[in-house]
Amino acid sequence: MMNMPTEERLKKLTKAVEKRQRDLVMVLEDVHDPHNAEAIFRSCDAFGVQDVYLIFGESKKYNPKKVGKSSSSSANKWLDFHAFDSTKKCLKQLKKDGYKIYATVLHEDARDIEKIDFVENEKVAILIGNEHSGVSEEAVELSDYKVIIPMRGMVQSFNVSVTSAMFLFEVNRQRLASGGDFSLEKKKQVKLLKDFVKR
Numbered sequence: 001m002m003n004m005p006t007e008e009r010l011k012k013l014t015k016a017v018e019k020r021q022r023d024l025v026m027v028l029e030d031v032h033d034p035h036n037a038e039a040i041f042r043s044c045d046a047f048g049v050q051d052v053y054l055i056f057g058e059s060k061k062y063n064p065k066k067v068g069k070s071s072s073s074s075a076n077k078w079l080d081f082h083a084f085d086s087t088k089k090c091l092k093q094l095k096k097d098g099y100k101i102y103a104t105v106l107h108e109d110a111r112d113i114e115k116i117d118f119v120e121n122e123k124v125a126i127l128i129g130n131e132h133s134g135v136s137e138e139a140v141e142l143s144d145y146k147v148i149i150p151m152r153g154m155v156q157s158f159n160v161s162v163t164s165a166m167f168l169f170e171v172n173r174q175r176l177a178s179g180g181d182f183s184l185e186k187k188k189q190v191k192l193l194k195d196f197v198k199r
């Protein structure tokens with residue numbers, strides 16, 4: 001029989017569920033270093049992202065639930081993961097589900113992040129590429145938007161975990177500024193809370 005959470009813990013879980021964002025997902029394409037993935041998971045949890053899509057097309061597959069320390073404070077404990085063995089399968093599924101895909105990419109057609117309207121589309125999927133080669137050409141072709149963080153120094157880009165956090169911050173900032181309600185529907189909140197209690 002499952003132990004019931006204390007009142008304090010239930011309040012904490014409820015608060016986290018209420019702040020989970022609707023229709024905002026993170027997609028990692030062949031991010032091979034589990035430590036980078038763990039850092040991205042922390043950002044996802046911090047910004048209220050519940051679903052993370054993992055593409056293992058070229059990189060060795062790992063269990064995201066086993067990344068890092070296994071404790072109640074570990075972000076991966078509170079996230080839901082969806083694994084795919086190819087970029088095409090993953091992005092096609094997201095498109096079928098109505099998501100617009102924003103690829104973080106060094107590309108001549110990429111637009112600066114501050115010039116992107118992340119609120120114009122209801123469903124947002126942020127795509128992060130491999131640590132060394134970035135987002136694949138196939139992913140670029142399947143993406144709806146090519147986005148870049150403008151750099152002022154000699155380096156071309158940030159670490160993948162930093163990039164993820166910056167994109168999530170900007171999406172979150174724009175959503176809050178819009179005044180819209182991006183929280184989960186009540187039925188989904190109830191379902192997620194019941195799930196959280198079991199974790």
